[in-house]
Structures are given as structure tokens and as C-alpha cells.
Amino acid sequence: MREQQGARLVADLGRALAAASPQTGGALWRLAESGRDLDANLLRLPPGRGIEEHTDLRLDVLLVVLEGGGELRTESGTQPLRPVTALWLPKGSRRALAAGADGMGYLSVHPRRPGLAIGAPPGVEDGESACLLDRVCPECGRLATERAARFCWNCGSALAG
Structure with a gap:
């Protein structure tokens, strides 16, 4: 059984945004508390940068814009983003983010992903599993869920593949 911990302040997100260059x-x-069931990340997309269209088949994501702005593109259209807008990105939805002229700082919160396991993916009975290292983000360590992904959905960093 997990030891319960009391509520506590874990970050001043405004200070973290202000301390980083707008081009960063x-x-x-990152939320790094042990025993957590959530992942949370404060991310920034520099002006004009984006996260290409992708689908997360496993997790719902809550995205809260904190500074700057941009747009969210989905199968149902484009939604402008501005500070203090909150987006629910249900699992299975296709989406892409684009930062505006001032860039965009946002908080991403979702259930914690299970760790990567060594072995064949589900449904593979014989043979070797493909190497997925080209789909692991060098910045935050997340595995891209789509084979053709060129950027990390989580932090926007370029993938090796």
C-alpha cells in the first residue's frame, strides 16, 4: 500500500515561465513526486513552432495555456488558444498544436504512462520486436505512439527517426 502524503506546493509555474527565455x-x-498517478509538464513552444498532428490512443490529456497563444487543430476544425484556456484532449482524438507569434507556454496533465517494457509488443508471438529508440524523445523520454512521428507530442522536441 502506498504511503499517503499531504498536499504541498510543487512549483511556481509563473516563475518557471518567466525564468526561461521566450525562445526556449x-x-x-516536470512533476517528479514519487508515488504519483499523474504526469504533469510545463512546456513551451517557441514562436512559430508546433507539434505535428498525432493521436494518443491510451490517455486523456488536459492542456492549460498559461502564456502566449496559438491554435489547436483537430478533425473538427481549428480552435484559437489564449492564456487560461483549458483543453480536454480525449484519448483517440487527432490533434496538432501551433504556437503563435509570442510562443505558447502550457501545462499538460495526464495519467502516468506505464514504463517501457522489454519484449515483444502485444500480439507478437514469434520473432524479434522492432527497435523503438528512434521514437523515444531525447528530451523527456516519452515514446511516440505513431511510427511516422517526427516530434514529441509531450515536449515538442525533434525525434531521432
């Missing part, structure tokens, strides 16, 4: 992209802060 990627993760500025």
Missing part, C-alpha cells in the same frame, strides 16, 4: 522550447518543469 520543450519542458521547463
Whole structure:
């Protein structure tokens, strides 16, 4: 049984955003508390940068824009983003983010992903599993869920593949 911990302040997100250059992209802060069931990341997309269209088949994501702005593109259209807008990105939805002229700082929160396991993926009975290292983000360590992904959905960093 997990030991319960009391509520506590874990970050001043405004201070973290202010301390980083507006041109800084990627993760500025990560929730790192032991025993957590959530992942949370403070991310920034520099002006004009984006995260290509992708689908997360496993997790719902809550995205809260904190500074700057941009747009969310989905199968149902384009939604402008501005500070203090909150988006629910249900699992299975296709989406892409694009930062505006001032860039965009946002908080991403979702259930914690299970760790990567060594072995064949589900449904593979014989043979070797393919190497997925080209789909692991060098910045935040997340595995891209789509084979053709060129950027990390989590932090926006370029993938090796």
C-alpha cells in the first residue's frame, strides 16, 4: 500500500515561465513526486513552432495555456488558444498544436504512462520486436505512439527517426 502524503506546493509555474527565455522550447518543469498517478509538464513552444498532428490512443490529456497563444487543430476544425484556456484532449482524438507569434507556454496533465517494457509488443508471438529508440524523445523520454512521428507530442522536441 502506498504511503499517503499531504498536499504541498510543487512549483511556481509563473516563475518557471518567466525564468526561461521566450525562445526556449520543450519542458521547463516536470512533476517528479514519487508515488504519483499523474504526469504533469510545463512546456513551451517557441514562436512559430508546433507539434505535428498525432493521436494518443491510451490517455486523456488536459492542456492549460498559461502564456502566449496559438491554435489547436483537430478533425473538427481549428480552435484559437489564449492564456487560461483549458483543453480536454480525449484519448483517440487527432490533434496538432501551433504556437503563435509570442510562443505558447502550457501545462499538460495526464495519467502516468506505464514504463517501457522489454519484449515483444502485444500480439507478437514469434520473432524479434522492432527497435523503438528512434521514437523515444531525447528530451523527456516519452515514446511516440505513431511510427511516422517526427516530434514529441509531450515536449515538442525533434525525434531521432
